Amino acid sequence: MEKIxxxxxxxxxxxxxxAAKLMNxxxxxxxxxxxxxxxxARTCLGLCERDHxxxxxxxxxxxxxxxxxASVEKVLARLNQLVEGAEQS
Amino acid sequence: xxxxxxxxRRELLIRLVRAFDDGVLREEIDQIPIRLRPKDSxxxxxxxxxxxxxxxxxxxxxxxxxxxxxxxxxxxxxxxxDEIIGxxxxxxxxxxxxxxxxxxxxxxxxxxxxxxxxxxxxxxxCRGCFARPCVYSCPKNAITVTNGRxxxxxxxxxxxxxxxxxxxxxxxxxxxxxxxxxxPVGAIRKxxxxxxxxxxxxxxxCGKCFMSCPFGAVMERSQIVSVLSAMKRGEKLVAMVxxxxxxxxxxxxxxxxxxxxxxxxxxxxxVALGAEKxxxxxxxxxxxxxxxxxxxxxxxxxxxxxVNLVGKHLPELIDKVSLTPSPMVYTHEMVRExxxxxxxxxxxxxxxxxxxxxxxxxxFVLSFEELGAILAGRKIDVLACEPHPIxxxxxxxARNFARSCGVTEAVLAExxxxxxxxxxxxxxxxxxxxxxxxxxxxYASGKLPANFLEVMACPGGCVNGPCSLS
Ligand code: FES
Numbered sequence: 001m002e003k004i005x006x007x008x009x010x011x012x013x014x015x016x017x018x019a020a021k022l023m024n025x026x027x028x029x030x031x032x033x034x035x036x037x038x039x040x041a042r043t044c045l046g047l048c049e050r051d052h053x054x055x056x057x058x059x060x061x062x063x064x065x066x067x068x069x070a071s072v073e074k075v076l077a078r079l080n081q082l083v084e085g086a087e088q089s
Numbered sequence: 090x091x092x093x094x095x096x097x098r099r100e101l102l103i104r105l106v107r108a109f110d111d112g113v114l115r116e117e118i119d120q121i122p123i124r125l126r127p128k129d130s131x132x133x134x135x136x137x138x139x140x141x142x143x144x145x146x147x148x149x150x151x152x153x154x155x156x157x158x159x160x161x162x163x164x165x166x167x168x169x170x171d172e173i174i175g176x177x178x179x180x181x182x183x184x185x186x187x188x189x190x191x192x193x194x195x196x197x198x199x200x201x202x203x204x205x206x207x208x209x210x211x212x213x214x215c216r217g218c219f220a221r222p223c224v225y226s227c228p229k230n231a232i233t234v235t236n237g238r239x240x241x242x243x244x245x246x247x248x249x250x251x252x253x254x255x256x257x258x259x260x261x262x263x264x265x266x267x268x269x270x271x272x273p274v275g276a277i278r279k280x281x282x283x284x285x286x287x288x289x290x291x292x293x294x295c296g297k298c299f300m301s302c303p304f305g306a307v308m309e310r311s312q313i314v315s316v317l318s319a320m321k322r323g324e325k326l327v328a329m330v331x332x333x334x335x336x337x338x339x340x341x342x343x344x345x346x347x348x349x350x351x352x353x354x355x356x357x358x359x360v361a362l363g364a365e366k367x368x369x370x371x372x373x374x375x376x377x378x379x380x381x382x383x384x385x386x387x388x389x390x391x392x393x394x395x396v397n398l399v400g401k402h403l404p405e406l407i408d409k410v411s412l413t414p415s416p417m418v419y420t421h422e423m424v425r426e427x428x429x430x431x432x433x434x435x436x437x438x439x440x441x442x443x444x445x446x447x448x449x450x451x452x453f454v455l456s457f458e459e460l461g462a463i464l465a466g467r468k469i470d471v472l473a474c475e476p477h478p479i480x481x482x483x484x485x486x487a488r489n490f491a492r493s494c495g496v497t498e499a500v501l502a503e504x505x506x507x508x509x510x511x512x513x514x515x516x517x518x519x520x521x522x523x524x525x526x527x528x529x530x531x532y533a534s535g536k537l538p539a540n541f542l543e544v545m546a547c548p549g550g551c552v553n554g555p556c557s558l559s
Binding site: 010012023041044048054 | 091096099100103104125338339458461462464465468469470471472473558559
């Protein structure tokens with residue numbers, strides 16, 4: 001199975017608005033996710049434009065799906081869904 | 090750690106920078122509270138109108154205006170902005186109101202929730218048990234059980250908390266007023282209207298109330314707009330980056346310096362270079378004091394909250410505080426020597442530095458948060474910056490100044506280099522609170538032995554300052 005690509009925005013806006021604590025998500029991955037995801041820190045994903053600022057920090061899954069107001073819990077929950085979905089199909 | 094109060098402060102800061110750079114701040118600033126809390130949106134307080142009112146005060150604080158200073162409620166944010174951008178820097182007379190007028194902190198009354206007084210109360214978790222450990226544990230006979238529920242007589246209760254730990258049902262809790270609890274010197278109290286108020290004759294600007302208020306009612310008065318407009322006017326602004334910057338942002342210190350240069354500062358310098366001078370002079374001063382009196386006792390002087398503490402509360406320590414200027418002051422002098430026309434901007438994690446800067450002639454102070462907002466607004470990622478070329482990196486001991494024990498280690502290294510075998514009976518006060526204030530008195534009277542005492546107001550050192558990011 002392809003690993004799920006997770007890009008964490010560490011651009012300055014996202015960093016200030018909470019990405020700092022997302023940066024060590026790697027360490028918090030539960031066993032069932034450990035070798036199924038590929039986590040990368042990114043510079044500004046270009047999503048923090050003026051009107052969307054309130055959505056930072058942003059995380060991107062598999063190049064397409066965007067999550068705003070990301071938190072460790074939200075990212076882990078979404079990863080679990082993605083992994084389950086992939087296993088079922 | 091980020092929470093709702095820091096989030097909104099930072100979001101506002103970034104919006105402010107972006108609107109400033111787009112040249113629309115004047116038109117948009119009064120609309121920000123409405124844009125952020127449009128009708129039908131969820132309110133964080135009682136209603137969106139209250140939220141909007143508080144947002145206006147937050148923006149005022151970002152413009153450097155304190156809620157206490159407000160005389161005309163109808164005055165708009167754009168009017169304040171005009172004063173700041175267009176006007177001459179306001180001269181403030183050195184009268185009895187000076188501390189209040191120049192204070193870097195302010196309490197925004199509409200944001201204060203007027204927390205109920207601190208007390209110990211029994212909750213509905215109480216099962217009115219037979220053993221009644223609460224009653225037996227209370228040293229003041231303050232607890233009775235009526236109608237199957239324990240009751241605490243607040244006129245007798247001394248809030249020792251013994252009953253809290255005795256109750257097996259966790260039925261007894263202590264309510265607190267977080268700002269009052271956090272203040273080491275009793276400078277913040279609720280006034281007759283039940284709203285927190287800072288007594289500026291006591292406040293040492295340690296920023297602990299600012300960090301602790303769950304309603305974000307204690308606000309820092311920012312100089313960010315003055316810095317942005319000075320940059321826009323093409324003034325030479327030199328960023329002096331505090332040693333505490335290490336690991337605040339992703340990337341290295343050199344990359345952060347590069348990011349500052351990119352953001353529009355005409356030059357950048359590590360304050361750690363000033364820390365080298367502080368080390369050198371402070372060590373020399375200490376050795377000299379030792380020579381004059383072998384039983385000498387000296388404390389550090391680089392923490393401005395501590396210096397304020399001594400000035401306002403611990404007169405017995407005044408002649409014990411080192412007379413050596415702080416790293417910020419030395420760095421400022423270095424910048425001015427190289428270019429007398431340059432304006433200096435200290436960038437750090439500290440509230441109290443704002444008061445020191447005003448006294449010592451440093452032109453502006455920005456917090457790491459405010460610097461971050463400028464970088465975010467200008468789309469500068471520290472990680473993407475090439476390291477700034479620096480003539481010479483500051484010594485590792487100087488870069489370590491911002492961590493607890495860092496100053497001690499630097500002074501010890503310097504002293505042993507001069508006098509091999511030198512012994513320092515050094516102690517540290519790692520964080521100012523009520524307990525360590527009492528300890529400071531004991532050091533002053535010699536009841537606690539030491540000859541060199543490093544004092545930092547923030548536990549762990551400046552790296553954990555009230556405006557730090559990590
Ligand atoms: S900083 Fe994260 S999207 Fe721009």
